[in-house]
Amino acid sequence: MTLLSNPAVRTAGGILASGAMVALYARGGAAWVLGFVLLVPWLRNLDTSPTLATALLRAYLMTLAFTAAAFAWFGIALGLYAQVGAATGVALLLLAAPLFQPQFLVFALVRHITRHRYGAVLGALAGAAAWAAMQRLVPGLLGDTIGHGLYPSRLLRQGADVGGTAGLTVLLLLANEGVAAALARRSGGLRAIARPLALAALVPVLLAGYGLAVLSASPGPAGKPLRMGLIQSNIVAYDRQRQEKGTHAVVREVLDTHFAMSYDAVVRQQADAVLWPETAYPTTFGNPKSEAGAEFDREILAIVNSAGVPFVFGTYDRDSAGEYNAAAFVQPGTGLMGFYRKTRLFPLTEYVPAWLDGPLLRRWLPWTGDWRPGNGARVFPLRLADGREIPVLPLICLDDVDTNLAIDGARLGAQAILTMSNDSWFTATALGAEMHQVAAAFRSIETRLPQFRATTNGFSAAIDATGSVLAGTRMGERTLVIADVPVRIPRRTLMVLWGDWVGLAASAFLVVLAAWSVSPSWRRTAHAPAPARPGVxxxxxxxxxxxxxxxxxxxxxxxxxxxxxxxxxxxxxxxxxxxxxxxxxxxxxxxxxxxxxxxxxxxxxxxxxxxxxxxxxxxxxxxxxxxxxxxxxxxxxxxxxxxxxxxxxxxxxxxxxxxxxxxxxxxxxxxxxxxxxxxxxxxxxxxxQAYAQAGLAIRRSRLDHPFAKFVLLPLALAIPAFHLHQHISYGSAFGEYYSFGLRAYLTAFALWWAAWSIGVVLSEALLRSAIEAATLLAAWLRPARAIDIRQRLERGGHVALFLGLPAWLLLTVYRA
CATH class of the missing domain: 2.30.29.30 (Pleckstrin-homology domain (PH domain)/Phosphotyrosine-binding domain (PTB))
Structure with missing residues (x-):
């Protein structure tokens, strides 16, 4: 037995190969092309798993490889922050890898079961759906997904405005499945591998075609660009500096630095507004804790009045419930307009869940935070000196990995995103800061809102609606970024209209698949066979x-x-x-x-x-x-x-x-x-006669079951359309229920379902007429091939009905 024939060696080799590609892929650049093949070695391992336990073991090993390859920087940052050392931080991260990347385990579980019952095609679809559903149900701590790796490709990343990064992830998984299937069939020759390779190649082709259409389309009229000054002071480790210099001295240094850089932005660079990073003013603003704090507040107000432009900066806010990580909007001549309170707090470092909190935990982990979360997206008017008023959506640090916050802001009428972050976490390695900026950039693609992003020590940037960085900084430098970005009322993307829908659709698909599996009537794929015994x-x-x-x-x-x-x-x-x-x-x-x-x-x-x-x-x-x-x-x-x-x-x-x-x-x-x-x-x-025989020879599939065709398909189309209608007409998914009660809500949904059911029946009638007419023509011109032609027409009818109608709905919404 050779070494390569050993199953353990092949398993380790496959996982290490995937891990190595993940390490390159996570670092961006030209490695984005690896996204279409990086999981192939691991998928081949799963294909040869004889039992479910073996598949889950290989999935567990892949969580270790993936976490080490892409997120070792997080373990290092965690160890340094908790003062336990970088090596200990990485070890703790690997210990928690199954909790950090649970989608691998769910993917392997669903894929293994479905492949063994229904074959490779449905197994691939079910696995990708399980991955997306799991990431929707249990969002990653850092909001990461493999779709982020397509960011370096300006063309391919544009597809995120349809299905978000979750949609890109599903497409990448299917492309990987296609390549893995081709490798599994390579002994059958070119014809055997042609179809799965063609399906895998279809993913980048479709993404590139869509991206080309988006980038070549006119974005619409825009007024005078918004000229923003982004301050990156490169002042980090506030807690350590407080211990060394005292709180007053640290606040003084921070403010003096930001005042000087803001003066340069406004007076020399003619900025319309100024953006400071997260917690740039490291105490409460507008509600001072001391007289010294009140004096700092007055000083900031004086600077803003002198500059004559609005300032937005990270600070703290507090009320009777506690303290908040916040962003203050300060207007010249008006003063404090309001606060945005950070919604998505980082576990332990910013807050502790109530069920875990207590004196013992605080004694063991003295660095744990005690902030309170905000209540969601808010849009503020940015009133400029020339009379313009631009509605903007503030996001703080981890907020920018939450797709729904950006979508909610877009629905509230925002025309730009202002992102503030404290990237001192990433001082030891720049990879974490780069990945954070990539995640933030996808919020602009999904909503088509430009973005201004200010961080303490990198990376600060102005990002346009395609996700491109127009101007930015390097890690660890003190600098000022000035950028003119066109601001307009954006077109409504499908993500803004439907929300983060891919995970929900994937969950619905798995529910239908489960119902399909347990229902005997759905498992019947053809008419009853001829009797086994003659005469019976x-x-x-x-x-x-x-x-x-x-x-x-x-x-x-x-x-x-x-x-x-x-x-x-x-x-x-x-x-x-x-x-x-x-x-x-x-x-x-x-x-x-x-x-x-x-x-x-x-x-x-x-x-x-x-x-x-x-x-x-x-x-x-x-x-x-x-x-x-x-x-x-x-x-x-x-x-x-x-x-x-x-x-x-x-x-x-x-x-x-x-x-x-x-x-x-x-x-x-x-x-x-x-x-x-x-x-x-x-x-x-x-x-x-040839026409009749062609019709009788057709084997009916599950897609021909009336329940699938005339109940589930209209339901799948009616739910997102009704959801969109509720948001447009009533402001939320259950707006009609809140306004008029359950009966009105259910009646409205029934009408939508009825309308889509009629639409599906009419579409099926048109397709059936075309199929019957084409079969009759084939029976006249090519009677010997009438049956084969009829079978191809039936498959085409399935594609047109079950893929064409959803595609038409997507296109209609996109054009609207």
Whole structure:
């Protein structure tokens, strides 16, 4: 046995290879291309895991490799902050790696189970969904996700305004799955690996195409640019300096430095406003704790009045509940306009959960914080000296890794983001500060809001709506950044309209998959097979139709299906009908549901169970029973036209005929022949015969189940559309419920669901008409290939319905 054939060696090699690529990928630059393959070695390990326990063990090892490769800097910073040493900090971080990166474990669990039950394709989709759902349910401490690694590509990162960094992550996972699948099939030659490689390549192609469209589109008119002065003082370690110099001396030094740099920004550089970093004024502002604090407050107000431009700076705020990490908005001539209180606090260093807090913890960890969290996003008017008023969204440090805060600010009307951070955590290594700025830049891409970012010691930057840094600093330098950034009312991105929706959609997908797995009716993928024993047929549902009944049911069903096409045309031509859901429901009910139900009623009246036993075809309904001896059946013939549905005609030797309607007449015909009945009557191969055979040869998939097509799909489309409607009309997801009660809310949702159900039915009618017409054309031109063409058309119909409708909805929202 060679060394490479040892499973343990292959496992370690795969994980180390993925870890090495993660280390390069996290450092940015041209390594962003590794995002499409960095998990492939580990995925190949998972593919060869014989048991679930083995897959979970390999996932655990990957959490260690990933954490060490991408976040060793965090362990170092943690150890230095807690004064336990860098090595101890890294060790503690690795010990907590499964809690720090739990998505690897959930991904491996769901992927392993789904692959073994449903195959590689659904396994890949379920794994990616589990990853996104887990990161939505348990957001990472640092808000990290592998989608951040695409930031160096200006083209590909633009897709974040559709699905956020979670959407980019899902696409990267699927691309990795495609490459891994190609490697698994490499022994089969080029044809075997072509499809998974093509699907993997489709991810960067789609992202690049979307990015090109976004970057080439006109952003819309903008007024005079906002010229902001960003102060990076490079003064860090306030606590240590307080111990060495005293609080008053430290505050004095900090203020003098910021005053001098702000003077340069306003007087020499003509800045419209000034932004200081987080906790730049390291005490409470507007609510001083001492006379010295009150004097500092008056000094700041005097400086702002003298400058004649608004100042925004990090400070502290307090009330009866406690103290807050805050940002103060100070206007010349007006004074303090208000505070934004930091919403997302860092565990232990800024706050301690109530269930964990206590004297013992404070004694063991004296550096733990005691700040209170704010209550969410706030937008403040930045009133400039030239009369302009620009609404801005402040974010402090860890706030900028929270997608929802930026989205809420955009919904409140913000036109720019002001980010303040204290990056002294990252003094020992610049990688953490770089990754923090990347996470912040994605908030601009998702909302299309430009961003001004001031930090204590790096990286400060002006970021435009595409995520590009227009002007910035290096780590550890004292400098002033002046940048002119166009400010405009941004277009509403899908992320702003729907929120951080990918994780929710992934969760819904997993719920549907779980329901699919436990429901026997969903697991059926084809019609019942032919009987195993000759002469025996398990009972199947049929309708024994007299000629008049078949004509009536056929006319009703033809009218109902034809009405769907008429409704499609009416909706296209009549704007009033298109916007009137109640009218649509009435027309749909009268012209489709009623005649369709009537046709079903006719079939039900003549329904029976057909079975074969002892040389007879038995047709039974309740106590009634009809026996037809197989030797008396002179001829069998499948219906040329499936009206009102497919069926088979039986002609007895005495001349009497029976018309049996059922879903798959081929099964019954094969059973009758096997039991000794006459062969199916063969006609000259006409166009209609080839067309009918093509329809009967199709194996129905799970996507053809009515529950999937006409219940779940409309529901999946109605939920986000209704959610968006609630936000636009009522200001929140449950606005109508809060205003008018549960009944009104549920009634409104039912109407949305009904409207989308009608839309799906009409879309299916159009697709079905196209498929039937194309099959008929194929039966005329290429009768030998009619069945193959019909199968391809059915697959195309699935794509158009289950992917086309969501894509159309996304495009409609994007254009709006």
């Amino acid at each position: 047929l398990e009972p199947v549902k049929v309708a024994v139709l007299p000629p008049a009944a078949r004509i009536v049911a056929g006319l009703l069903r033809t009218f109902a299906r034809g009405s769907l096409l008429w409704m499609c045309a009416a909706l296209l031509l009549d704007d009033a009908l298109r916007t009137n859901t109640l009218a649509q429901v009435r027309i749909f009910s009268a012209f489709f549901l009623v005649p369709e139900a009537a046709a079903w009623g006719v079939l039900f009246l003549f329904s029976a169970k057909a079975s074969i036993a002892n040389g007879h075809l038995l047709l039974t309904r309740d106590a009634r029973r009809l026996e037809l001896a197989l030797c008396d059946i002179a001829a069998m013939q499948c219906w040329r036209l499936p009206i009102p549905c497919p069926g088979i005609s039986l002609q007895l030797a005495c001349g009497r005929r029976y018309a049996l309607a059922l879903d798959n007449p081929g099964v019954l015909a094969a059973a009758l022949v096997a039991a000794g009945g006459p062969p199916v009557k063969a006609r000259t191969r006409t166009v209609i």
